[in-house]
Structures are given as C-alpha cells and as structure tokens.
Amino acid sequence: MAEHPEERKAGGRRRRQLLVGVLLAVLLLIAGAVLMRTLLHREAAAPPQAAAEVGVVRLQELVAAHPDYDKLQELLKRREEIRSSLDDQLAVPLTVQPPAVDRQPFDDSVWQKSAQDVIGRRSALERAQKKAAADYRKATEPDYKARRDAINAEYLNDILNLKLKLDNRQAMGLTDETVAQLQAQLEDVEGERAARQIALYHAWQQEIQSYAEKSVAKERAGQEAGLGGLRARRETEAARAQSEAQARDAEMISKRMADSVQRQQQAQADQQALAANEQAITALESRILNDIAGKAAKVAILHHFTLITCDPARSLSSLLPAAFRPAAAPDRPEKYVKTISVSAEDVTDEVKAELADLSPEEESSAPAKS
Numbered sequence: 275m276a277e278h279p280e281e282r283k284a285g286g287r288r289r290r291q292l293l294v295g296v297l298l299a300v301l302l303l304i305a306g307a308v309l310m311r312t313l314l315h316r317e318a319a320a321p322p323q324a325a326a327e328v329g330v331v332r333l334q335e336l337v338a339a340h341p342d343y344d345k346l347q348e349l350l351k352r353r354e355e356i357r358s359s360l361d362d363q364l365a366v367p368l369t370v371q372p373p374a375v376d377r378q379p380f381d382d383s384v385w386q387k388s389a390q391d392v393i394g395r396r397s398a399l400e401r402a403q404k405k406a407a408a409d410y411r412k413a414t415e416p417d418y419k420a421r422r423d424a425i426n427a428e429y430l431n432d433i434l435n436l437k438l439k440l441d442n443r444q445a446m447g448l449t450d451e452t453v454a455q456l457q458a459q460l461e462d463v464e465g466e467r468a469a470r471q472i473a474l475y476h477a478w479q480q481e482i483q484s485y486a487e488k489s490v491a492k493e494r495a496g497q498e499a500g501l502g503g504l505r506a507r508r509e510t511e512a513a514r515a516q517s518e519a520q521a522r523d524a525e526m527i528s529k530r531m532a533d534s535v536q537r538q539q540q541a542q543a544d545q546q547a548l549a550a551n552e553q554a555i556t557a558l559e560s561r562i563l564n565d566i567a568g569k570a571a572k573v574a575i576l577h578h579f580t581l582i583t584c585d586p587a588r589s590l591s592s593l594l595p596a597a598f599r600p601a602a603a604p605d606r607p608e609k610y611v612k613t614i615s616v617s618a619e620d621v622t623d624e625v626k627a628e629l630a631d632l633s634p635e636e637e638s639s640a641p642a643k644s
Contacts, residue, residue: 329577330618331570331625333584339626340562341634349555356551360544363537399490407486418478422471429467436460440542457542461535468531476524569628573621583618 337343436456439446443453487494570582 326577326617326619327580328618329570329574329579329582329621330585331566331582331620332622333566333586335622336566336625336629337562339629340565341629341632342558342562345634346555346558346562349551349558353548353551353555356544356548360541360548363541363544399494402493403486403490406489407482410485411482414478414481418474421474425467425470425474429463432463433460433467436463461539464535468535472524472527472531475527565629565632566625569625570621572628573624577619577621579619582621 436459439448439456440453440460443456448456573579574582
C-alpha cells in the first residue's frame with residue numbers, strides 16, 4: 275500500500291527533531307566537560323584560603339590601656355592601706371583594765387624626819403591598815419563584780435541592737451542620716467556605761483579606803499596624840515598625795531577609755547571604708563571590662579568574626595562554688611588561664627586603638643574614697 279504524503283511529512287519532522295535533540299545533548303555534554311575541567315583546574319592551581327572566624331585579644335594589655343586604669347590602681351592601693359589600718363586597730367585589745375595602784379606610803383620623807391619609834395609604830399599601823407584593806411577588798415570583790423556586771427547587763431541589749439542595725443545597714447536600707455544617728459546613740463550608750471563603771475570602781479576603792487582607815491582609827495588616834503604639829507603636817511601631806519594618786523588613777527582610766535573608744539570608732543570607720551572601696555573596685559573593673567567588650571564587638575563586626583576570646587581567659591575553676599574548687603587552693607583558685615588557639619587572629623592593637631578614643635570624663639566617675 276502506498277504511504278500517504280502527510281504521513282511521510284510527519285515522519286520526516288520526527289526524524290529531524292530527534293536529530294536536533296541528540297545534537298543538543300552532545301553539545302551540553304561537551305560544554306559540561308569543559309566547565310568541569312576549568313573548575314578543577316582553578317581549584318588545583320589556587321585553592322582558596324578560609325578567612326579567620328575567631329579573634330583573640332591580650333586582656334591585660336587592654337586593661338592597662340583603659341583611661342581609668344590609673345584610677346583602678348589607686349583604689350587597689352587604698353584597699354591595702356585600709357586593711358593595714360584595720361589590722362593595726364584590731365591588734366590592740368579594746369578592753370580597759372583598771373590600773374594597778376601601788377599603796378605604798380605617799381611620802382616616806384615625812385616619817386624619816388621622825389624618831390625611830392614613831393617610824394616603827396607608823397609602819398605597824400600601815401601594815402594593819404593594808405591588811406584590813408586587803409581583807410575588805412577580798413570580801414567585797416564579788417559584790418563589786420556583781421554590780422559591775424549588772425551595769426553591763428543594763429546596756430547589753432541596747433548596745434547589741436545598735437551594733438546589729440549598724441552591721442546590717444545595707445540589708446535594712448538605712449540612710450546615711452539614720453546610720454549617723456545610730457552611731458551617735460551607740461557612743462552615748464557606751465559612754466554612759468563606761469562612766470557608771472568608773473564611778474562604781476572609784477566608789478568601791480573609796481569604800482575600801484574608808485573601811486581600812488576606820489579599822490585603825492583608834493590606834494592611830496593614840497599614836498598621834500603626842501605627835502603635835504607633826505600630825506597636822508603628816509595628814510596634810512598624806513591627803514594631798516592620796517588626792518594626787520586618785521586623780522592620776524582617774525586620768526589614766528579616762529585616757530584608756532577614750533583611747534579604746536577612739537580605736538573602736540576607727541575600726542568601724544575602716545570597715546565601712548573597706549566595704550565602700552570594694553564596691554568601687556568592683557564597679558570600676560566591671561566598667562573597664564564592659565568598655566573592652568564593647569570595643570571588641572565593634573572590631574568583631576568589622577572582621578566578620580563569630581567570636582573573640584581573651585588571653586588569658588577566665589578559669590572555669592574560679593567560677594565554681596568554694597566546695598567544688600580544686601583541693602590545692604580551695605580559697606584562692608587560679609583566676610585566669612592561657613588561651614590556646616590555632617588560627618585565631620590577634621586584634622589587640624585594633625581594640626587598644628578603639629579604647630584610646632575614650633576618656634575618663636566620658637565615663638561616670640568611680641565612687642569617692644572613704
């Protein structure tokens with residue numbers, strides 16, 4: 275059967291389309307081979323180098339380059355000065371002991387001018403008076419101590435409450451005016467207690483002296499009956515010497531009490547100054563590190579870094595609670611350790627240049643020294 279003309283035309287079109295498709299496929303294969311060869315040749319000739327993604331800075335140099343570094347050194351030096359002063363105040367006991375009074379004759383020269391028998395009788399009389407004073411002192415000492423302790427007990431609660439409030443002033447949120455009022459109250463209460471103790475001590479000593487004198491008053495009157503003018507002179511000189519000795523004792527006790535109160539006040543002032551200094555150091559260190567972190571972040575953006583590390587870096591052991599720190603140094607762990615890096619780029623100088631743009635005036639000033 276003869277092929278229809280239309281069928282011959284359709285068959286010719288299909289053959290031409292098939293031939294064109296095969297030709298295009300061959301051309302694509304050739305082009306892909308050429309492109310692959312070119313890419314492989316480029317990679318073999320000049321392999322690309324990956325850019326650093328991590329930067330590193332030398333932290334100690336940056337801290338020293340900060341405008342407030344000198345201010346930080348002054349605060350650290352001030353802290354050592356305060357600690358030294360506080361150690362000096364606490365090295366001396368803050369309690370006051372009554373001075374040991376030597377009850378020897380006030381003026382032996384008066385008796386040396388008298389006859390030997392008068393000297394002997396007077397010595398015997400003084401020995402009897404001293405013995406009476408010692409016996410009375412021993413018998414009344416428990417009562418004196420009980421009255422002294424009773425005075426302490428009267429003021430104990432007030433003093434403890436005032437000191438407790440002062441020690442917890444921050445937790446209680448007390449104002450400076452309230453703290454000053456509490457300190458003034460504490461000084462008044464302690465001063466009143468000290469004055470009553472001193473008065474009690476002097477009254478007890480006077481009581482002992484009076485008892486001793488009364489115990490030998492009759493014998494003394496007999497001995498002095500024949501002494502005439504010597505008796506009046508002896509009494510005058512003895513009274514003056516005794517008064518001077520008592521005045522010296524009172525002055526010594528008062529001076530020691532004043533010195534003790536002054537050392538207590540200085541110790542409290544040093545403790546307050548040390549706490550304020552520690553706060554100032556912490557705040558200034560935090561501000562310096564924040565400034566460094568801010569400038570490092572800027573440099574990181576310019577270099578397209580994903581991370582900037584510090585050298586030295588903070589030791590993980592220093593962040594642990596005290597109970598979990600290494601046994602070698604539980605209270606003083608190593609705070610910083612050396613940073614180990616292979617391909618990190620050192621950008622310390624760039625961050626240091628950024629810090630140079632800062633000035634102490636642009637930052638909030640550190641807390642004043644106490």
